Amino acid sequence: MSTPQDALAQLNPPQREAVTTLRGPILVLAGAGTGKTRVITYRLAELIRSGIRPDRILSVAFTNKASREMRQRTADLLGRRLPAKPLISTFHALCVRILRREIALLGYPTTFAIYDRGDQESVARTALRDIRVSEKSMTPGDLLARISRWKTAAVLPEHAADHVENDLDFLASVAYRKYQSRLRATGALDFDDLLLLTMQLFYEQPAALERQQQLFDHVQIDEYQDTNGIQFQLIEALVRPHRNLLVVGDDDQSIYGWRGAEVTHILNFQHHFPEAKVVRLEDNYRCTDRILAVANQLVQYNQGRHEKTLRAHKQATSNVRMLEFPDELSEAESIVGEIRQLHEQGGVPARKFALLFRTNEQPRLFETELRRASLKYTLIGTQSFFDRREIRDLLAYLRAISNPQDEHSLLRIINTPSRGIGDSTVQKLLERAVKQGRPLQHVVNEAADDGLITRRAEAAINSFYELLQKYRDRLQADPKNMAHTVRKLIEEIYYESEICKQYKAPDQQLARSAMLEQFVDSVQEYVDRTTSPTTTDFLDETALEGPAGTSEKDDKLADDAIKLMTIHSAKGLEFPRVYLVGLEDGLLPHQRSIDADSTDSIAEERRLAYVAITRAEDHLTVSRAATRMKWGKRRATKASRFLYEMFDDYVPDPDLVEQAMQNEMQTIIGRRR
C-alpha cells in the first residue's frame, strides 16, 4: 500500500495541481478515463494530511455504488489510521440526513417515508383519477416527468400554473397539486422532494442552514455534469462561508438531462465562482488508442461541446469489432459463446467482461444464455428487486406499520392477502374519511353503525389495524429482532399461500417465495451492520440504496462474475472487455429520443454511446441484430445512425433479414429453441 506522498508522485501535472489545490473553488474538466475519481480520493487524502479533520470534508458521489467505491479507495489510500471518517454520500442521502433532523421546522412530520418510483406512480395514478383526466391523455409516467421537471426547477405546486404552455401542462399542474397534497397527507416525500425541501429549509430557516454550514470546511463533487439546478443551489449554500469546493466533470458524459441535469451547469460554475481555478485532464490511461479514436469520432458529431483533445496512452492490440446478427437470439448466443470460449479456453477471468445495453429489457436473453453456459454473472441495477410485487407488498406493510399516517401504503395491503375487505368497502370508507377529513381508521365503526359497511367487514378491518399495532409495538420494543418479526408477520398473514394462489407454476412459486426469504435476509443484514436499527432507517436505506445486501458483501461476491448493466449504471466504471449490444435506431438512440425530434435528445443518446465505448480498456465489441421481437412480432431493425458515425466504412449486411426469417421458420418447426 502506498503512502499519500508516494501516491502524489504517481500523478501527472494537472492531476497534481487539482489534488494539491486545497483552498477555494476548483473546476476540473476531465475527459473519460483521465483519473477523475482518483483526483477526488487523492485530494481527500491530501486535505486530511494537511490537518483538516476527516469528518469536516464532504464528498458527493452520484450513485451509492460510486460512494462505496470512493470509501473503499480512500480507506486503501489512508489505511485505518483516521481519527474520524470523511463523509462520503450521495445528494439524496445527504438530504435525508439533514431532513430527518430539521424537517419539523417546515411543518412536516419527522416520520416521513421516502416513496420510490413505484409508489410515485400509484400516487400519480390516483391524482389523475381525482381530477378525472382520462388516462389516455396523460399517463402517470407523463405526469411524473412533468412534476419532476417542475420540482427540479424549484417550482412549487401552487406556482405550477404559471409555468404552463399547453392544455396538458395545465392538467398536469392541477394533478401536481393533488399529487403533492396526497404525499403530504401520507407523510411521504418523493425523491425530488428530498432535494426541494432541503433547499426550502435552507431558504426559510437560516439557523438550519447555518448548522449545516458549520459541519464542513471542504466539499467535493464527482460527476458534476449530472448535477441539476437544485443540487447546485444546495451546494452553493453549503460552501458559502468558505467557498472550498471542487467539482469534477465531463460535459461529453452528461447523460442525465432527462432528470434536470444541464450541460450549462458545468459552464455556469465559472459564473458563480469567478475566482475558480480550472484544471483540464486530457490524458486517458484507460482505453486503447483505437477505442478512443472511435469514441472521439462519434462524439465529434455533437454540437457545442467543450472541445478537448484526449490523448491515449495505450496501444491497441486489437481493433474495435462490429458484429451483426440476424436476430437477438443469435446475438446473445454468439456473444455468450465467445465469452465462454475466452473464459474456459483462453483463461480470461469472468470479471473482465461487461455487457452493456440501453434498456432493462435487453439483458433477459443474455441471462438465459449465460445460465445455460453455466457462467457466473451479475445483473447490476436495483430495478428488478423492487418491481417484484412481494417486495413492494412487504415494504408497504413495514411503512404502514412504522407510520400510521401512511394510508397510501396501508391501502395497498389492506386486502393483500385477501382478508374480506373488498373494494366497495374501502371505497365507501375512503369517501367518508375524505369528506370528514379524518383518518380511515376513525370512521370505520361509525360507518358500520350507519350500515354503510357490513359488520363482517368492520371486524376484518379492526383486526387488521390490531395486527398493524401489534407489529408496530414489537418492532419498536425489539428492533434488533426485526428480521424475525418480519418473518413472523409473513407467516401470520399467510403470504405464502397468497403466492400459491396467484402463481400456479411450481417454479414461479419457488422463485416468489425465495423473494420473501431474500427480503428477510436483507433485513437481517441491515440489523447486523447497524448499531441502533430502526424500521424507519431501514426503509430509508432501502429506498435510497436498494435492498441491503447489494452492498459490500455482494459487491465482493459478484466481483468475479460477468457484469451486465445498462449504460447509465456503467458510468464511472471500466472493464477490460466490453460488449455494447443492440446498436439499432430505436434502441440506441432510443425511440423516445428519436420521436422527440430534437438535436438535444439525440446528442444525449450519442453521449450515452460515448460513455459506453469509453468504459472499455482493451477490447470493445459492438453489435446489432437485424431483426428483433417487438410487441410479440418480429420486425426488421435499422442500424443505429451512430454506427455510420463511428465507422467510416460501415455498411449493413443485406442478407441478415432473410436469415432471420429462416431462423424463425426453424423455431416454428421446433428445430431451434
Add this chain to the structure above:
DNA sequence: AAGGAGGGTTTTTTT
C-alpha cells in the same frame, strides 16, 4: 367478496 376470463395497454435511462 373472491376469483377467473378476457381485453387493452405497454417500453428509457435512476436517485
Add this chain to the structure above:
DNA sequence: AACCCTCCTT
C-alpha cells in the same frame, strides 16, 4: 409477453 383493469360468475 407481462401486467393491469373490467366484467362476469360463483
